[in-house]
Amino acid sequence: MNWIGESLHGAVALATAGDARLWAIIFLSLQVSLTAVALAAVAGCLAGAAVAVGRFPGRRLAIVLLNAAMGLPPVVVGLVVYLLLSRAGPLGSMGLLFTPGAMVIAQFLLIAPIIAALSRQVIEDAWREYEEQLRSLGVSGLGAALTLIWDTRFSLVTVLLAGLGRAMAEVGAVMIVGGNIDGVTRVMTTAIALETSKGDLPLALALGLILLAIVLGLNGLAYAVREWSVRRYG
Amino acid sequence: MTFIRRSFIASTLAAVLGAASLGAAAQDQFIVVASTTSTEQSGLFGHLLPVFEKKTGIKVRVVAVGTGQALDQGRRGDADVVFVHDKPAEEKFVADGFGGPRLEVMYNDFVLVGPKVDPAKAGGKDILEGLKKIEAAKAAFVSRADKSGTHAAEVRYWRAAGLEIDKVKGSWYRETGSGMGPALNTASSMDAYILADRGTWLSFKNRANLDIVVQGDTRLFNQYGVMLVNPARHPHVKKDLGQAFIDWLVSAEGQQTIAAYKIGGEQLFFPNAKR
Incomplete structure (x- = not known):
């Protein structure tokens, strides 16, 4: 069990050494995943609310599709985005392949369905409770959707954290569309994969521990903000 | 409602701008x-x-x-x-x-890497003899099997040794479909032979019981x-x-x-x- 201690020690040493390259990788991981979560939060919550409140033909099918899309394999999403953004693909002229922008697109496609499916459930439960009330006030459609999103915002924070967790942990898609280019598209997960390839397992695990600490920190922050706003606005 | 809508628009804008700056980073x-x-x-x-x-x-x-x-x-x-x-x-x-x-x-050159004890007695300076002995002993061999340059070279060596690998392979021949490093990790955990380029081997840290078995054959260039x-x-x-x-x-x-x-x-x- 020596390797656990070695990696823990390595993680602490790395994190405290103030290595500029490590910080750049951490910063890029956060930048890519938080951007993807922000975009997916808007699209996902609106789509989730639309399916929760709306009554349209094929709604049940839409729910099943949304739920199934939570299980999209990252490597498949990565491959599809790669083929779209490749110079030989339909969006090739944008020159986005092997840039952080491409990684944001791939992560957005992975987490928007998760946020949509989970927020649909949360909002639908609230809709059952408040439907009559909202209807009696003459609120319907978009108004009702937005009211319910606001009303369930504290539960939706957990939904966003599920999306963020997926984004931060994902390696298959960003590896393909980002290319793991040193200093440009290398993020925590692809750096861990690279060090594993080099057989430097203690360093790989040390990086993994740092990634875990970051995710833990983000969740702690989200929890604190939530608690604070519940007390203030609850 | 207007407040909600405005904050939605603001966060969308911020996110889009953030994405745009990511694209134009360099x-x-x-x-x-x-x-x-x-x-x-x-x-x-x-x-x-x-x-x-x-x-x-x-x-x-x-x-x-x-x-x-x-x-x-x-x-x-x-x-x-x-x-x-x-x-x-x-x-x-x-x-x-x-x-x-x-x-x-x-x-650079390829090296045949394998367990230090060399169970198939493949060691020496002749890559083709080494491969024949591994096949004869049915000793575990890890193949990249990923259409990489190293994989292409490995297939050529088997053929030069008179073995059509697709016909003779059995459970001893393990196709991982992975890069050089991951394939080396696999080989080191199962004590298998593997063809590697010298550069990756020299910088590879998780060697366990593995060592170079065959090197110096000019055909390995x-x-x-x-x-x-x-x-x-x-x-x-x-x-x-x-x-x-x-x-x-x-x-x-x-x-x-x-x-x-x-x-x-x-x-x-x-x-x-x-x-």
Whole structure:
């Protein structure tokens, strides 16, 4: 069990050494995943609310599709985005392949369905409770959707954290569309994969521990903000 | 409601702007080089590129994949330069008009790695004899099986040894479909034989019971070639910057820089550009 201690020690040493390259990788991981979560939060919550409140033909099918899309394999999403953004693909002229922008697109496609499916459930439960009330006030459609999103915002924070967790942990898609280019598209997960390839397992695990600490920190922050706003606005 | 809507719009805008700035992060001159895991993971690029970047101001973005995938990226126009090691596949790439001309840059060599105790008695200086003995003993052998340059070379060696690997392979022949490093990790955890390039082997840290079994056979030489992706086929290819990188690799300075790269006092790549 020596390797656990070695990696823990390595993680602490790395994190405290103030290595500029490590910080750049951490910063890029956060930048890519938080951007993807922000975009997916808007699209996902609106789509989730639309399916929760709306009554349209094929709604049940839409729910099943949304739920199934939570299980999209990252490597498949990565491959599809790669083929779209490749110079030989339909969006090739944008020159986005092997840039952080491409990684944001791939992560957005992975987490928007998760946020949509989970927020649909949360909002639908609230809709059952408040439907009559909202209807009696003459609120319907978009108004009702937005009211319910606001009303369930504290539960939706957990939904966003599920999306963020997926984004931060994902390696298959960003590896393909980002290319793991040193200093440009290398993020925590692809750096861990690279060090594993080099057989430097203690360093790989040390990086993994740092990634875990970051995710833990983000969740702690989200929890604190939530608690604070519940007390203030609850 | 207006407050909610406004904050939605604000957060959307912020996110979109954030994404836009990510796309335009680097305004400086750069090229994309599709290359192999062996050049990246052995640390050669980490040694080479700073010298080139300092001299020319051109940043080189390396996407390290197997030779097969690197050539495919070149065919699709996703790289400006392809720097790989599978001569037959490179010559086909050039003949099909995807890029070129192909210039030879350097070579390193493959080594047959296996358990220190060498259960198949494959050790020595003859790669073909070594492979025959592994097949005869049905000793565990890990294959990249990923259409990389190393995989292509491995298949050629089996054939040269008189063995059609697709016909003779059994449970002892394990196809991982992974890069050099992951395949080495697999081999070290199951005490298997594996063909590796010397650079990746020397920089590989998780060796466990493995060691070099066969080396020094001239047939194990592993030639690297470099090609500019055809700008006539892909107009966005950065022809001048890419050509500058190629010219530098085969120049006296580039060749000396390659020769100067060592791990533990051992030279990894031997420049042999024809000038």
